[in-house]
Amino acid sequence: MASDEEQAAFIEALLEGPSMEPPAGVDPNFDDPGGNHTIGYAIIILGSTLATMAILLRLCSRVILKRIKIEDALFISALGLYAGHQYVFYEMSIFPGLWVHQWNFQLKNISHISYNIHIGSVFYGLTIMCLKVGILLDWVRIFCPVGTRNAMLWISHVIIWANIAFYGIGTMVELFQCTPREKIWNPLYEGGSCPMNMHAHNFASGIFNIISDLVILAVPQSIIWKLQMSTSKRIGVSLLFTIGIFACACAIARQVLINTLIRSDDVIYNISSLGLWDVGEITAGFMIVGIPSLPQVVKKIPLTESVVSLVRVFTRSTHSDLHSTPKQELPLWMKPRGQKAPRHWDSIITDEYNMSSVRSTDSTVGLRRNVEEVPQ
Template identity: 40%
Template sequence: MHQSVDYNAPAMAPPPGVVPNFNEPAGNPSLGYGIVISSSVISVLAVAARLVSSAIAKKFVLEDLLLVIALGIFAGNQYVTYDLSIYPGVWAHQWDINNEFLIHFLYNIHLGAVFYGPIAMCIKVAILVNWLRVFVPHGIRDATWWILQTLLWVNVVFYVITTLTEIFRCWPREIIWNPFIEDEGSCPIDVEAQNIATSLLNFISDTTILAMPQWIIWKLHLPRNRKWGMSFLFVVGLGAWTFGIVRLVYFVKLLDTEDVVWPMSGVAIWTIWEVTTGFLIMGIPAFPRIAKAMPVSESVASFFRSFSSGSKPTSQNTSKGNNPQWQFMYKPKSRRRRSVFEISELETHDLVSIRSTEDVEAGRARPELTAPGGAQSPSQLQTP
């Protein structure tokens, strides 16, 4: 049964001295347009770079499919955000919309929440599967493998459950977005607690995604300047970690206010940038391979090469047949079968074959196959 309600009245009583303005709410539509358009362009470019890189390698993997699915669902989320940017705009207040529009607003928020679970799951599973491919040698079941596998399946189970509970948290479902229904149905799911739990899981998984590559890279037998260069390729994860924390802050604000419209702008904005950064984590390492395939590849790729080498080859270290250090990681193309995925110009198993000191001491790697500096010589690097 619906309440007898004035749908033209303000959706919330305004503060003293404030006059509701339905025609020109205090929200900022232009900011919303800019965020939606810019994040959409960045996300599309990141996924396109990944797909082009895989096409160049003539090998598409599970991560590519997951990113395409995530991008498709993200388009739906972007449409919802764009719709609310038109009216009332981001950072609007609830007293500047009427009760009729509040129903539309809450329905769009519900759609955004439903979209978020599959998007986050696909991106994070893609990242974690890729980390397994890059950092764990085939057949190895070490601590890294168990951490990544555990986090992967926890994310899958959690996001499937939270998506279903978001869809069916009230019955009839109209109660989710229509606060003027009473005396029928129920909402047994505490959606606020669920949102906080989602944000906390994001924090844990984002922290792991940020820290895991750094933890592995800094254990490798490599010169410090090369470690810094390789770390740079993965540091974009810091963005997702930061945006996830800010998103959590705005969720907490929702617990202490009746004006749900204003903090929801913060949740929407930082969710968009968190997701966009997730696409970048997978897309940025693909750009060097694309640059190398371009007609002007040598000049373009040298820019990226400088990050991982820490120095450019000189006549001194290239003379007399000596290979410069960076050639351990940047080898000319050969006829041998290449890895299914490259991080920058790095072969997948250039990373996993460079053993840490602990692995060598424990006898899990054969020192005789290790070149100076910890990297295997190019002739010994084989993809299983």
């Protein structure tokens, strides 16, 4: 039987060795493990900047309209949780870096990295839950005026409560998958148990995430395309929501990587790509929230209307000089009355996206009545 000294020496040698047995013919390289740091930093800065700007736009529009709703609190909470996710991803970008094979860093470092992955997964689930619930509540307020009981209302409520239940339970599963919790991130912890099948949980989570993303993307389109407006405006309004396609693409790519993780022992290497798609999906969610608020904020910037008017006058005068032909001057009473040029952003669909000028069909009368009450 080994003495205490021999056992301590064995554990010390184990900790100083690689975190994973390398493939045949490959030697661990602790001094130059490879990987990439720059991409991680760039994605973190870009994603954080876009998300913060989106929420600031949203909050500015709410202040302008003097309307703060429960969904705005959810969006602020999501941004705070996203900051936690980004910090964890930033730490991983510093060490060991992205796309570093586990056999290229020592086992003594695995606990800290595994702990960050565990906390990052918790932040991801809670961030996605707050974003999706907030977006759906916002769209219910837009497309389902008080007293309306349409299909979108019921679908939205089903998805809202499904997200709360699924991500709420999923967070508890992630937090308490092992007893004691240290066993989650410490591979050398002796005793305890981990009764949860986390592979099955992660697979189911990815599938649910894709389905809910697709439903959130598709639900408002059925109402948008029923609105009576020009094709160009209809396409312009619909395209505002197509950023959700990118979010769905990120969710699908994330699911592919989850399947890879389930089959691979080189977890740290594959988790890097998963983190990048997480950032892309969450950032897209924030942009869905914030970008539609841009017109409302821009209109309040000093001199904006003057600059736009000047550009219009210059463009029209240039066009007249190039294409006008001599005409006999008509009497004033025969000249047609000028019409005010419609503003492109007047048809943007959010809670206050100036839809009062859009005529509605019978199925969208309630929607028009709801948005016409908005102070212009």
